[in-house]
Amino acid sequence: MSYKLKLGFVAAIALAAQALQAAAADSITIAEWGGASQAADRAAFFEPFTKETGIKVVDDVWQGDLSTILSQVQTKSYKWSLVRGETALVKRGCEQGILEKFDASIVGTAKDYLPGAFEPCGVAYATFSTNIAYNADKLKDNPPTSVKDFFDLKKYPGKRGIRRDPRYAIELALLADGVAAKDLYKVMRTPEGIDRAFKKLDTIKDQVVWWESGSQPPQLLADGEVTMSTVWGNRIVAARKDGKNLQILWDYPGLDYDWFIMPKASPDAANGMKFIKFISEPKNAAKLSEVAPFGPVLKAAIPLVGKEYADSLPTSPKNSKNAFAFDSEFYADNQEDLLVRLTNWLQK
Amino acid sequence: MSATSFPAEAEQVLQPAQLHRAVKKSGRKRRLVSLALFGPLLAFVLVFFIFPILSFMALAFHNDEVKTGFPLTSQAIQSWNGIGTPSEQVFEALAQDLRESSNPEAVTIAAARLNFDVIGFRSLIVSTASGLRQAADATSKPAQEESVPDGFSIFGNATAEDSSQAAAGLGTPKQQLISIDPRWEETRYWAALKRGTWAVTPLYILAALDLRTADDGSIEWASPDRQIYLTLIGRTFFVSAIVTLISIALGFPVARFISTQPPSRANLFMFLVLVPLWTSILVRTTAWVVLLQGEGLLNDIIVKLGLSATRLPLIHNRFGVYVAMVHICLPFMVLPLYSVMKSVPSSYTRAAASLGAAPLRVFFKVYLPLVFPGVAAGALLVFIMGLGFYVTPALVGGPRDQMLSYFIAAAISRDLNWGLAAALSIILVVIVIVTLFVLRRFSSTAFTR
Numbered sequence: 105m106s107y108k109l110k111l112g113f114v115a116a117i118a119l120a121a122q123a124l125q126a127a128a129a130d131s132i133t134i135a136e137w138g139g140a141s142q143a144a145d146r147a148a149f150f151e152p153f154t155k156e157t158g159i160k161v162v163d164d165v166w167q168g169d170l171s172t173i174l175s176q177v178q179t180k181s182y183k184w185s186l187v188r189g190e191t192a193l194v195k196r197g198c199e200q201g202i203l204e205k206f207d208a209s210i211v212g213t214a215k216d217y218l219p220g221a222f223e224p225c226g227v228a229y230a231t232f233s234t235n236i237a238y239n240a241d242k243l244k245d246n247p248p249t250s251v252k253d254f255f256d257l258k259k260y261p262g263k264r265g266i267r268r269d270p271r272y273a274i275e276l277a278l279l280a281d282g283v284a285a286k287d288l289y290k291v292m293r294t295p296e297g298i299d300r301a302f303k304k305l306d307t308i309k310d311q312v313v314w315w316e317s318g319s320q321p322p323q324l325l326a327d328g329e330v331t332m333s334t335v336w337g338n339r340i341v342a343a344r345k346d347g348k349n350l351q352i353l354w355d356y357p358g359l360d361y362d363w364f365i366m367p368k369a370s371p372d373a374a375n376g377m378k379f380i381k382f383i384s385e386p387k388n389a390a391k392l393s394e395v396a397p398f399g400p401v402l403k404a405a406i407p408l409v410g411k412e413y414a415d416s417l418p419t420s421p422k423n424s425k426n427a428f429a430f431d432s433e434f435y436a437d438n439q440e441d442l443l444v445r446l447t448n449w450l451q452k
Numbered sequence: 453m454s455a456t457s458f459p460a461e462a463e464q465v466l467q468p469a470q471l472h473r474a475v476k477k478s479g480r481k482r483r484l485v486s487l488a489l490f491g492p493l494l495a496f497v498l499v500f501f502i503f504p505i506l507s508f509m510a511l512a513f514h515n516d517e518v519k520t521g522f523p524l525t526s527q528a529i530q531s532w533n534g535i536g537t538p539s540e541q542v543f544e545a546l547a548q549d550l551r552e553s554s555n556p557e558a559v560t561i562a563a564a565r566l567n568f569d570v571i572g573f574r575s576l577i578v579s580t581a582s583g584l585r586q587a588a589d590a591t592s593k594p595a596q597e598e599s600v601p602d603g604f605s606i607f608g609n610a611t612a613e614d615s616s617q618a619a620a621g622l623g624t625p626k627q628q629l630i631s632i633d634p635r636w637e638e639t640r641y642w643a644a645l646k647r648g649t650w651a652v653t654p655l656y657i658l659a660a661l662d663l664r665t666a667d668d669g670s671i672e673w674a675s676p677d678r679q680i681y682l683t684l685i686g687r688t689f690f691v692s693a694i695v696t697l698i699s700i701a702l703g704f705p706v707a708r709f710i711s712t713q714p715p716s717r718a719n720l721f722m723f724l725v726l727v728p729l730w731t732s733i734l735v736r737t738t739a740w741v742v743l744l745q746g747e748g749l750l751n752d753i754i755v756k757l758g759l760s761a762t763r764l765p766l767i768h769n770r771f772g773v774y775v776a777m778v779h780i781c782l783p784f785m786v787l788p789l790y791s792v793m794k795s796v797p798s799s800y801t802r803a804a805a806s807l808g809a810a811p812l813r814v815f816f817k818v819y820l821p822l823v824f825p826g827v828a829a830g831a832l833l834v835f836i837m838g839l840g841f842y843v844t845p846a847l848v849g850g851p852r853d854q855m856l857s858y859f860i861a862a863a864i865s866r867d868l869n870w871g872l873a874a875a876l877s878i879i880l881v882v883i884v885i886v887t888l889f890v891l892r893r894f895s896s897t898a899f900t901r
Contacts (some may be wrong), residue, residue: 169865
């Protein structure tokens, strides 16, 4: 290689690096869970945000594995500016010291939001539901009406889909066994309560198909592999848009918040906060609820959601009449232990 | 030839000691040169392979979270004899650690670590810390009722629970802590805290073997409804062994067939064997889901042909795991087998046959011993690969078919419990080493009779 050529090469690399840096300066990367919920955020937030600020939003996908954030923070090689997570993840990540604590005052005070929407490491921006869903083509004569039907193999023969995770499986079993929603976590904090839940699950154990990824249950339901399944509500709404006749059963939905969290000492913090501020404008926050069934957390955004959308939200009065909120404090303590217990129970 | 046998010529030859030195000297040079050539590789293996693996495995015994999070308590609790509750000084140290911590994250990290030992310890620490802060903050007022729009009171319980500390400002540190949370009267929390100050912890290795430390320091079985890992270890070993046997049974004829083909055709067949390696494991596994599921292609064909009236359960069970795993592992069996078989001249078996050996005898006495190194290499490769499978069993297996690696991955990425992951990895590595040892023993004695 001649000297000139070498020089050209070096210059080209330097230029490319500069171009990359420039590109990085006005773009942020947001990791979400893929599928319908990410598409909703893209339509409601990413595109309007880019239009308003000129900051590009690059999508990425993650699976809730905090270790990927941990490794980015420890090696200081940041891939993600913001990450979408549920309440338990926000809490765990914050306690493990891998999330940026941010000044929430730029988006208002805790009073402007639903209770529990403020954590040191994030502000919640949406509510989502975990539900039971069924294939309305197969059960059209006799649709299920309560969580008890999920455990009624005589009236509704066929397989059941449940996420291989204690969350919602335990709650569902206890609710179907007659525990009131307000006593749910009081019961679950006792060993007898957990025993009772597994006893109830025993009654359908050999009919259960255990799913892991949120895209599985709509497919299992549409294929007729299962008669009913626990699902993330928004996935069913998305599947309905694709022409699949799946229905959500609004009996004891489990509600949780969605949050944006920031890896600790992220170099994109400034642009990340611009994004947080953008989605905390009431009119922008309300937009998400019109794209997909995510309820606003910002009180001022609630009345701004169009009437035709408001009724389908998990937080609408009709849908949330007997809803309960997942107790992230309970799961922060017990998640790992319950998973061991669930695994043990599944081996038997 | 040694110098002592020719004493008369002693002047002309070197003395034994000198000779020894000379040999050593020239040898040292050569060793240095070879070491210099070998050095980079050695350094590479050490730095990028041995060191990271060993330091990861060391995490299984790592135990400094509590010492970092509760420096004063860790010191004070050393004098506690493990009976009842510790002295007033320890309570005071704990209150001080919680109230005045310069590093609140170290406290929550220690809390998560303690929660793995005693479930509920995390929230005990978190609620006690916030109780102490509220008591210390004289100006704090009771939380105001928030106005929540109609239908949104579901989330109300999230804030309502943090108010269990009414009289937390009164009395000695012991009374104060116990009034915030009566669990501080229980010995097991203090015992776990003291175990947390040990130089190394047996916690993770014990947990990975379904054992735990009792409060009196003895080792006991985990409660029967929480024992999972021994079953998993046994299953991982068993499934890998079965997959290895099936791979030998399927791969041997294939490799034998290809090795007898003329080179051009053999290359084509080898190419076909290797093609699946170019697609990702995830894609290949998902393809099996499509083929094997209840409403899948294979069941459609079976029902159409009338082979079975009902659709067969081909997936989400052990059968599906074997099918998908063997499919992925087979090339790794065929490759070493083929390369060994190709090097065995066909004249050997022909010679044995012409000397009157029956086909079976030729196979077992001549052919198999010659290709056995290939079988052993392939078996080892497949077996060790099989031990590490987790995506495939997760997708095509049922809950009774999950393997150890799945739980290692989950402990690392989902639970951030690297101590447990390291302990499980150590167990997996021990299995591999023992297998290697046994297989070497077996293969060196198998055909030398």
